[in-house]
Amino acid sequence: MKKRILISDIAKALGISVTTVSFILNDKAKEKRISEALTKRVLDYVKKVGYKPNELAKSLRTGKTKILGLIIEDISNPFFGNIARLIESKVYEQGYRIIYCSTNNDVEKAKELIQMFYDRQVDGFIITPSDGLEDTVKQLQQSNIPVVLFDRYFPGLETDYVGADNFQGAFDATSHLCQQAYKRIGFVSLYSDQTQMKERSEGYLKAMDNNKQQSFIQKVQMDASDDEAMESLKDFICENRLDAVLFSTNYLAISGLKASKKYNFVMPAMIAFDDHTVFKLLEPSITVVSQPIKEIAENLINILLLRLQGKIKATRKMVLPCELKIRESTKAKVTL
Amino acid sequence: MKKRILISDIAKALGISVTTVSFILNDKAKEKRISEALTKRVLDYVKKVGYKPNELAKSLRTGKTKILGLIIEDISNPFFGNIARLIESKVYEQGYRIIYCSTNNDVEKAKELIQMFYDRQVDGFIITPSDGLEDTVKQLQQSNIPVVLFDRYFPGLETDYVGADNFQGAFDATSHLCQQAYKRIGFVSLYSDQTQMKERSEGYLKAMDNNKQQSFIQKVQMDASDDEAMESLKDFICENRLDAVLFSTNYLAISGLKASKKYNFVMPAMIAFDDHTVFKLLEPSITVVSQPIKEIAENLINILLLRLQGKIKATRKMVLPCELKIRESTKAKVTL
DNA sequence: ATTAGTAAATAAAACCTTTTAGCGCAATTT
């Protein structure tokens, strides 16, 4: 266990000052008019001894950590998991690192996590905000630390934001069900004020209105257990004799599928919001509204990096189109 | 955007020294015989102004970051995703934080990530090591930084390790297939020297030997595309007229299922290693060898924390039992 | 009256960088 080598060791070994070494290592050799000969000598030596600066000391001095905080709803949901992975590899190329945490939609936990990231002086945030997090986000903004929201936002707060066109996604999905001649189309959502949920509701309702159909809406408690969700979904689908259902999230759809298995009823035509491995494999495979995960991740990073570099002033809101992936679960209804 | 408050501000405001404040804040008031009156005065004031020490400065001084590095194979695989989540919440309670990264089984990326975590001075590592990472792990050990491996290990290296009993899991699964009267039982694995794969192979082979059955083994390239995997699995299952298959990972099983859908052949009886939402939902539902995720996460953290506190000297290897969850995909064979 | 001991607090060093301000000298401009 050998001792870490310091910048002062380099300076001493080469008989020059620490400052000079620091300038050279931070690509300020030209700017500070340090001779090429010396620059090369330092660089060679540094490489030879494998010197790596102490990132902590660096951060302490500069106030920059090159770490970004990613606060997401649930890392085990593949939608978020995939976004996290894409973000991770994107920022990696730019020399940034990610610390992530899942909130599981718990406001208090989210607040704590944000506080902790703030204490660790992350350079910026990407957040899927839970209900009730508006003030915290506002505080971050006031502290002048870049924040980009995704998946949902706060209507009353000017923030950078990247998300999918939830209205259009739900509208297209519902319209598709109408076209396929379904007559009793239900919508499953959550008790939540989050914008993405509201937009999906509105998309559903608008399409139903356009087609002059009666709407059926069931909301599930956000903290409901799997069993509770399954039971209420069974009741919703069976008692209303629905012939089609649009689920506003992939896990609600999965709860629905589990319910149909557990309570042994036939799942009607269905569409889920957000794709999932399950949906491609099932018999019949499930039609989904798929969010442009890659584009979302790319835009999140781009906006955050621009902000970190101070290159943008006005807030940016990006709304990206969803794609309806039509599979077997929404074949045209056979009228008896 | 108000200025951050410092420990020196506290000291000045109360007319005492920085040292005293520091002692009190670090629970050394008694040890350093600081009067209770003063202790209370400081604590109250700190609470009132909401002082939070600068974690960077703290880490720079103490050499401890209270951050642990988690290097896993693939965060989007629910097996790893769930372990990550459990670990995250466990260490959170202990005041530690997690930085994670996925390697996707790329050695070079793994090396880079470990180097970067090391540069950031994480206090300890939890690693699912890729092939070829032995030297890097050895170096970490020599630098006296705690490392716990999981899922797989290096036979030639004395390290802490937590994993499932892969041999027993595969053995039980294979024995179950034999009992159900299947006669042509295949095993799908990876071209990899990783221990967990070898152990699963051996479990399969041992059970086949015990039952005096011919074995069928197919290996898939680790970097194979989904399509390549699907094609070779189709050939393996169809050409050998297998009536049962044991898949050594959940994603191989999923590739198999996709293949049966794409190439339109009937999937024989099957068992997958590691559970997955899909497996419960499919018709028929899939029998799995389930690893004790919760126990694995708990033991990983326990061992790492003990090591961080210097409470253990000898290396610990924990092998935890797997559970065979019998579902519909392995109903007894009907002999014609 | 001196010494020893102790309680309560502190000054200063240490952790390792980056960055500001400036030095000494030669060449150029006023």
Added chain:
DNA sequence: AAATTGCGCTAAAAGGTTTTATTTACTAAT
């Protein structure tokens, strides 16, 4: 001739903690 500029480099401050070694002001013992 005096003032300015350019060059190549550096001393020292700053960033905010923790911790070691020490001081101060007492009381108790010799």
